[in-house]
Amino acid sequence: MEHWDEVRTAYQVARQGTVSGAADALGVHHATVIRHIDALESRLGVKLFQRHARGYTPTESGQDLARVAQATEDQLSQLAGRIKGRGADVSGDLMVTSIIEISDFIVPILARFQEAHSDLTVRYLTDARVFRLEYGEAHVAIRAGAAPEEPDNVVQPLMKLDIGLFASQAYIKRHGLPKDESDLANHWFVGSDNVDSRAPFQMWLRRHVPYDRVVFRTTETQSMLHAIREGAGIGFVARHRGKADPSLTEVMPPVEEWSPQLWIVTHVDLHRTAKVQAFVSHLKEAVRVSELAKS
Amino acid sequence: MEHWDEVRTAYQVARQGTVSGAADALGVHHATVIRHIDALESRLGVKLFQRHARGYTPTESGQDLARVAQATEDQLSQLAGRIKGRGADVSGDLMVTSIIEISDFIVPILARFQEAHSDLTVRYLTDARVFRLEYGEAHVAIRAGAAPEEPDNVVQPLMKLDIGLFASQAYIKRHGLPKDESDLANHWFVGSDNVDSRAPFQMWLRRHVPYDRVVFRTTETQSMLHAIREGAGIGFVARHRGKADPSLTEVMPPVEEWSPQLWIVTHVDLHRTAKVQAFVSHLKEAVRVSELAKS
DNA sequence: CATACAGTGTGGTTTTTTGCACAGGAGTTT
DNA sequence: AAACTCCTGTGCAAAAAACCACACTGTATG
16 A cells, blocks of 8 residues: 555545546546546555446445545644644754753753743753754754854854853962962862863863863863862852852953853754744843843 | 655655665655655645754654654555455445345345355345446346346346246135136236336236236235235236245246346446455355256 | 536646766765 | 765656546436
8 A cells, every 4th residue: 555645536536426526626637536546446456436427436445445544634634733833833842952061051041941831841961972963862052162063053153151260268278379370380270081171271271280280180060160169179160150159269360262152053954943943042032131130 | 734645755764764765665766755855844844854964863743744654554554454355355245236026035145145254244225216336336236127238237147037927715716717818808917006117027917908907006016915815816926936825826827928037237346356256156056056946 | 308517538748756877975894 | 094885965867647638428407
């Protein structure tokens, strides 16, 4: 039972009772309808209709086919409705991925977006590996660093991540604060365990401080923050978070170079959908508001 | 959502994950698959798949479509199985029609046929109007008289209906028996109420007996038999029935002309089906056996 | 009873669809 | 690192399907 189109025409013939009527309903020539029926019957080896001057009367088999095709048509039309609706609505799943470092910034935004769209299920994905938009692993990615250049991806700038260098009260009590940039080499640091880290502040740190001064190294940003709080060393923290933490003091004014650019990345195939559009604008708006609050 | 073939193509792409795989599965060129997907997506205004170098990954909408299409395929393949099975099996309905006059001959044959095919439902149709094979009103018709000549009908001779002229004991006691053919005009008859009856024995009666000698007229054969038994007049009865009835006496040897030819008529579209073939041969066999028993 | 009508069926033409060949990109293996 | 494999995508040719026109037939109608 291949050639589903023929089933559809047979269904219309059974409904209308005539080839001409079916042809009208389907918007094709009646000769086409006749040939579809003939082909279907000869393939099945069974007569689906009895032909007479007043039209076509379905046999038992024809009636059976009509019942099944009716169900199919119903399901397909419902499907079409759902799909078109989904194109226009904001519903279903929204999969967002980002580097873990900005999760505390992204999560509240996602939560508020979900509140605004009750039909939506938000899935926030962070992992060591990058999720690939072109395989449908995520709808929207927030990437840091140089502008991504994969083909088929739509890239827009989101914001610069404001990074500061912080030390805890405990650390300051023990070692004091660096007097200036050149004094940094005499201090102790919390940093990434990854020597190849592409994060600009880590690269800056490697240039300005001997690697053996980075005495606490971890792969997890979360642990890095804890280590700084515990006084294990001076380290980089998002400024909005560091300033909100009373146990932390900013060591020096932030250097422009530290701040990585964040990008919104979406796949072309999904970029135009209402869901993605809605989220992207929600995200931009949230950023705009928080920048406003800052100044 | 027209073009069901495209849905089927999209379904295979979702299943296989690649255009090439789907093309193989469908037995078409991969370019065709690509064009089907493109057409379907542009018609729906929604991306069903995300394209990448490793193949096509279904979006939410694509997955939804795949689910629906899966169900459709299942149903259609079941349908095909049923239909092909029905072509080979003897099952479903068997609609047989005949003139009411021979119902007592046909009904036992039908009953035995149904016994032999437990999946079959037998429907025996008799009515004043003729049921038309070309409208699918019956699968097999048993017609009397001249060979039917409608196009698209397959006609085969079945048998000659053996008709005799009978009178009841009550009638004979009152009026005696006709001495010869010319004496018939002095007797009383039971006949059809229909002056135009095409039944050959009725036409014979009209030629050999004044119409006012037909003193009991009825439209129903059943009633005719009753009237003869009650002594209302001499009348025509199927010989196998008349002879089996002890209250009836055959008035004269049957005239060749009385016996109408019976025909098996089927519609070409259904003639080749196993069901019709099985019944037709069953019917012929039953007739052959009863003829054998007669001689 | 003749006529109009609605519907089927078929040969020839046109349009659409499919198939083919090749280019190009991405992952994999040696 | 280079060759290999698998997959997508597109212009062009071939094949198939659809369309058109006309013939034909049974049915209803005045």
